[in-house]
Amino acid sequence: MIQDNELTEDARRRIVARVGDWFDEHRRDLPWRRSTPWGVMVSEFMLQQTPVSRVLGPWQEWMERWPAPDDLASEQAGAAVAAWGRLGYPRRAQRLHRAATVISEQHAGRVPGTLEELRALPGVGQYTAAAILSFAFGGRAVVLDTNIRRLLCRVEDGREFPPDSATASEWRRAEDWLPDTDERAAHWAAASMELGALVCTARSPRCEDCPVKDSCRWRAAGYPRHDGPPRRTQAWHGTDRQCRGVLLDLVRQNPEGVTVEVALGAWAERVQAERSLAGLLADALVRDDGGLLRL
DNA sequence: AATCCGTGGGG
DNA sequence: TCCCCAAGGAT
Numbered sequence: 001m002i003q004d005n006e007l008t009e010d011a012r013r014r015i016v017a018r019v020g021d022w023f024d025e026h027r028r029d030l031p032w033r034r035s036t037p038w039g040v041m042v043s044e045f046m047l048q049q050t051p052v053s054r055v056l057g058p059w060q061e062w063m064e065r066w067p068a069p070d071d072l073a074s075e076q077a078g079a080a081v082a083a084w085g086r087l088g089y090p091r092r093a094q095r096l097h098r099a100a101t102v103i104s105e106q107h108a109g110r111v112p113g114t115l116e117e118l119r120a121l122p123g124v125g126q127y128t129a130a131a132i133l134s135f136a137f138g139g140r141a142v143v144l145d146t147n148i149r150r151l152l153c154r155v156e157d158g159r160e161f162p163p164d165s166a167t168a169s170e171w172r173r174a175e176d177w178l179p180d181t182d183e184r185a186a187h188w189a190a191a192s193m194e195l196g197a198l199v200c201t202a203r204s205p206r207c208e209d210c211p212v213k214d215s216c217r218w219r220a221a222g223y224p225r226h227d228g229p230p231r232r233t234q235a236w237h238g239t240d241r242q243c244r245g246v247l248l249d250l251v252r253q254n255p256e257g258v259t260v261e262v263a264l265g266a267w268a269e270r271v272q273a274e275r276s277l278a279g280l281l282a283d284a285l286v287r288d289d290g291g292l293l294r295l
Numbered sequence: 296a297a298t299c300c301g302t303g304g305g306g
Numbered sequence: 307t308c309c310c311c312a313a314g315g316a317t
Contacts, residue, residue: 049300049301049302050301050302050303051302051303051304053303053304054302054303054304086301086302086303087301087302088300088301088302088303089300089301089302090300090301091300091301092300092301165296165297203305203306204305204306232297234298234299234300236301236302239299240299240300241299241300241301242301244300244301245300245301245302248301249301279300283300
């Protein structure tokens with residue numbers, strides 16, 4: 001049980017302090033860290049399952065075009081999906097547009113600053129709500145993303161990888177790591193995530209550069225490889241997701257509209273193409289404008 | 296709880 | 307080449 005192997009409070013405090021010092025020296029100068037709550041929110045949506053390097057460009061464009069929630073809310077959802085480009089998971093653009101609409105109509109155009117209000121926005125889950133509260137408002141919240149999960153798993157549990165999805169036990173444990181004050185909690189959230197992203201990485205971790213290598217149980221145990229059940233990997237080739245991606249990209253690249261027949265011709269398996277297009281239409285990621293498909 | 300939802304780069 | 311995985315969320 002994790003509970004029996006918990007680090008002492010003192011040990012945790014020491015590690016938190018070292019990670020914080022490391023962060024002060026090595027933090028990346030990411031643009032959304034010098035931005036508004038809205039800028040932070042846009043970045044969090046874009047960063048859901050998408051690497052920082054690919055988000056930088058689109059984020060800049062979004063912030064210039066839609067510097068505040070009201071600006072995005074005044075557009076059609078299709079404009080957001082179009083501007084999403086090839087970031088992937090285009091429904092995130094749709095949810096961000098809906099969230100902007102809610103903010104505009106119910107929060108006077110300002111990103112709300114409580115966990116409950118944030119969590120109620122479309123596309124904002126437990127992680128994103130905590131991240132916005134912490135990064136944008138400097139609040140104290142349990143921020144648990146893939147980087148922090150991996151870091152805590154290694155340092156405290158001595159294992160290479162956490163479970164496929166965050167467990168209640170992980171959330172409880174992460175709370176034990178959270179410093180008491182708003183300021184220190186927010187600093188820890190950003191610092192631990194950064195360490196996970198830059199040093200305690202999934203593959204080829206840079207353990208020699210780690211500020212807490214002497215306290216790491218995974219290192220002490222000799223870096224045992226993941227032993228549990230095989231980690232869940234998603235199929236891709238020939239899936240509906242791949243097909244939807246092809247169809248949506250075709251529509252995205254043809255603002256003048258695409259006929260259904262042309263769209264279906266872009267995918268070899270007719271039945272699958274029909275099913276995928278129906279899904280895109282049902283999701284309102286694509287609309288049928290008098291026989292022409294558009295965003 | 297398990298599955299679905301895009302895309303591209305690094306090892 | 308192929309496989310893994312990247313600041314998750316919704317159903």
